[in-house]
Amino acid sequence: MKVVTGVVGNDIHVVANRLIELSLNARGFEVFNLGVNTYLEEFFDAVVETGADILLISSLNGEAEGWSREIKLLKSKYKNLDNLVMMIGGNLVVGSADADTIVPKYKNYGFDLVFHQVDLNTGLDTLEEFLKERDK
Amino acid sequence: MKVVTGVVGNDIHVVANRLIELSLNARGFEVFNLGVNTYLEEFFDAVVETGADILLISSLNGEAEGWSREIKLLKSKYKNLDNLVMMIGGNLVVGSADADTIVPKYKNYGFDLVFHQVDLNTGLDTLEEFLKERDK
Amino acid sequence: MSLLQEERKIILSNEYVDNFDFAEVEEFVKNASKDLFISHHFKTIDKMLVQPRGGFPTYKKQFALNEFFVEANVDVLPLTIDSNTRLNDYATAKKMLRLSEENDVDMLNGYPLVNHGYRNTRKMVTHFNKPVSLRHGTPDARLLIETAIASGIFEIEGGPITYLLPYSKNFPLDKAFLYWKYVEKICANYSKLNEPINRESFGPLTATLVPPAITIVIQLLEMLLSLEEGVKSFSVSFSQTGSMNQDIVMGAVIRKLSKHYAEQINCGDATINLVYHQWMGAFPTNKDFAEQLINMSTVIASMVGADKIITKTREEASGIPTKEANAKTVANTQYTLGILNGLPNIVDAEEEEILTLEVHAIMEAVFNDPADTLWRKVFNSIKNGIIDVPFSPHIINHNEMITIRDAKKNIRIIKKGNVPIPDRCFEYEKAQCDLTKDTTSIVNDIIHDIGIMQ
Amino acid sequence: MSLLQEERKIILSNEYVDNFDFAEVEEFVKNASKDLFISHHFKTIDKMLVQPRGGFPTYKKQFALNEFFVEANVDVLPLTIDSNTRLNDYATAKKMLRLSEENDVDMLNGYPLVNHGYRNTRKMVTHFNKPVSLRHGTPDARLLIETAIASGIFEIEGGPITYLLPYSKNFPLDKAFLYWKYVEKICANYSKLNEPINRESFGPLTATLVPPAITIVIQLLEMLLSLEEGVKSFSVSFSQTGSMNQDIVMGAVIRKLSKHYAEQINCGDATINLVYHQWMGAFPTNKDFAEQLINMSTVIASMVGADKIITKTREEASGIPTKEANAKTVANTQYTLGILNGLPNIVDAEEEEILTLEVHAIMEAVFNDPADTLWRKVFNSIKNGIIDVPFSPHIINHNEMITIRDAKKNIRIIKKGNVPIPDRCFEYEKAQCDLTKDTTSIVNDIIHDIGIMQ
Ligand code: B12
């Protein structure tokens, strides 16, 4: 399965991104890593180009929320993205807040899977569960 | 003016006691230091023997309360202690509690001046104020 | 009109900018209180200066933060800039600042200095009358630094390499050098009016397994590029490596070599200070543990003999720290510095020699680049991998060097890429590590090594 | 019946005592899990063992405290005894224990082990299956130690000097020596059945300006008195002095000399361990600061290379700590030990030499005392001031020695009383200090020196 990944916005925290690429590869995904500092259009363009099944966005520096608000509008401009699994993880707010308030908010922005300060492997395990459920 | 001082009960914390002797001397008092591990009778006996004006008791290890309960009874057995200034300081409870509850309790036990976890010099300044007020 | 003046005009022709009155700014700097100059404090105060990190979007919140810091006995106030301003995106910064002001929710991860303008900001700076250090991460910081100095901020962190390789993916490196040349000149010019403006390099880089030799070479080069332009007070810096001994060795070598190289270009008269960053890598989420880590960093900084320490907070892993947490670190750090006494004198001659040889070899390779100016030599050396920063997100970086930790958690180079590590040193580095493992285990070790403080 | 057996009978003829079944106890010790023996852990575990302090009156509360400690990843459980039991006043202890059990209020400042008895206590000890260290302060600990070993407590702290000079004003020192001789014998005998019982001396003494030479001499003498009786595992200890370098020097010298003197009496086969106490003097009332101090102690313990560390809590200045605060220190200390890596190798040859000469000189003076046995030589040496402990409340102590801190906060001897500090060393000690001051300033310095961590 194909995954497009990267770190959204002006965020340059690259360490998790490098590890994500390693982990996805180890789990057998085909990875297209756009790296840090990636804008929403670039993500969607890459999904379209590669025909990816999953878009896995990271955000570490707190920018995610600003960008996520524009997802629905932007996504509506693309065709055939209805089956795209959208997931996001990292530090999803500036400052701190708990998952109970963050997760519903991001689901509302259009994400299927939301991981605020959750360990990468836990997140990827959940992704695999999710895919299994869906394909049943 | 004469001061009898010491650490009450089975308490062997001696450091403050040594400093109290130094400070009282420096302030011009005549000091009779009974040291640590001093029982109530020994304090009152020394007051009578020396004709002291002030009895300054320390307690550090939490024993003070147990002993203080017996002061009124004991003091009533001695004569001519009505003008004796009684003061106590150090850690006046086992565990922790605040001055608001401790001070009234100890005043009730018969102390004129009570200092829970108060710095020595603050305490001695207050003593000197107290003596000035009284002798006006 | 000089070239510098022309450049100035261009930078300022920007709808988000204060209308600059340079004559007034010069007057202000000339008469500014010595207390605002960290260079003055370095000269006159013997203890390690304590500086936290911190920046909030609104003036009000930044002011409140500073009040907390002063209450906690801070030595140097920080002003951390938001990430939009860092990318010169003043429009977004403006929008987010308005949102933050209206809704009492922070929509920026720092203080948008350009939008606030120097007239306002100066009020805050002079009110507290403490040195302020500007922390940004901006490749093109020309406007930002003009605004900062006009505000009374007399310490400027960063540099063309240290604010680019860890902080950017695409920004052109050659441009960064030129923009920073401007910054150095401005700092040097203003330094003539009163106490010197202090420039500080950002030694932590990516804070992830960067080997000492790379950090020191970059510190020395940014120092030389700055002194060349006339800066008279410069701070080299690095962050906790994860090995106490490696920190101490690094401190000794960087002190010795910064003096040496400054003298080489006849700038021995400049003051060189040493700054230590508390652990800059991934923090534990357990906040009590984070405090232990922070305290340990302070102890090590003392053993390194740093002139200034830059602090973290117990909330590092969770998000932008509250002002309470931030002030608490300052008070705790000051307390620790006060009670930590009887520091031993520690010299590890062998490690120092190895590291010194490595630095000299890389520096020589840089100097041997055929380009005409130092900045072009440095540019070429980064481009061809003579300087290679692990975990840099920047496209120009080679990413060929591989480092891991040895049994004592020293960072060691096990693949050197194009970096001219002398054979003897490279053998020494590798000899400290267990290299019999397969690649997967080594990758797992690296992941583990990134998380050693967690 | 041997003399020891007779003494045993006398001690046990006491209405508050468990009916001892010695055959069963021997069987128990013989088959006890190795995990209960700290001597076994010292041999097999490489990391520094972490041991908190703590004791509550009731079985239930002590059990709960232990659960908290285990949760926090403790290595060695403490059992601190109440002060009535310390004074062999089992009647009062019994009354207070009943009151504590009935009213859920603590009427004792520790665990009344004799009243609880060994059959009960053994259940708790074997339940947790961790080594337990007995902390008391009892001059006549004969019954207490019989009960402890029968309970599965295989580390016994204390000694005739270290549990007397700081803890008592009037208890006869000669008796203390004889009572402790019994304890040593019991420990030695049981040590033959399984792993050795570990004895530990209490190095902190009064925790107030005690100079290293005095501490080390007392550690060595209690070690010799113990090994003489056949003890095979002994821990010497000391507490943080206030100067990192002085701690490191002390650690090096005490390790070297304990080995040396053990060999002198042909006990080189005994294992000698080094225990470090986190700061034992006056603590800051600010609890956050207390945590900094505690963390710094852990760092220094690592540099000293201690085998075990005994911890304090953030609540030290305010009163008996809660179990939460106590467990938090354990978790924090374990975390710090895990992240503190790359310890430098530190040797201060001059300080080590001075200290070694001082210790040898005092030891020689003790050995030269004309008395026939070691304990009598030691007794006489304390009585005539060859050994003098600053701030001891005991009437037998000379109190002639005066110590202050030098600029680096090392504790220095400026008046030696009868302690035979060699001239060269005494000159060295005094040369570190500013002795031109008048007496009042020196007194003020001493007051300040006691409060350096506040
Ligand atoms: C190292 C670091 C830096 C380095 C980055 C070097 C580089 N190029 O990578 C430097 C020093 C340059 C830096 C700069 C900045 N940083 Co920074 N940085 C850190 C730090 C200390 C560690 C990050 C790290 O590498 N962790 C190791 C990796 C492996 O862990 P991770 O990133 O947390 O990722 C894990 C999880 O989040 C998860 N994950 C990540 N993505 C995803 C996705 C999915 C789907 C899932 C399931 C999981 C997942 O998996 C990873 C492994 O478990 C963190 C604080 C911390 N965590 O301790 C701050 C931190 C992330 N930075 C922060 C900030 C604000 C900045 C700056 C904006 C400002 C500043 N303070 O200087 C600039 C960034 C500029 C910009 N344009 O983005 C904030 C973010 C605040 C917020 N969200 O509220 C943090 C939290 C620090 C703080 N408390 O203020 N930083």
Ligand code: B12
């Ligand atoms: C050093 C010390 C010891 C040494 C004492 C050596 C000696 N012989 O002096 C040793 C290690 C032997 C020891 C033993 C014990 N200690 Co102790 N010890 C301390 C410690 C760490 C410092 C005390 C000290 O010397 N301070 C320096 C002096 C200068 O300050 P100070 O005593 O607080 O006095 C100041 C003020 O109180 C005031 N003051 C004192 N008296 C007076 C009087 C007046 C009128 C005024 C105005 C002011 C005043 O002036 C002084 C200067 O400002 C304290 C905790 C702390 N404070 O950090 C615990 C502490 C006092 N000890 C404590 C205990 C329980 C014990 C033990 C019972 C049990 C044990 N844990 O081993 C035994 C005591 C046995 C006994 N029979 O008493 C507890 C008391 C608990 C409580 N009150 O609830 C404390 C608070 C520690 C704790 N948190 O558990 N201890």
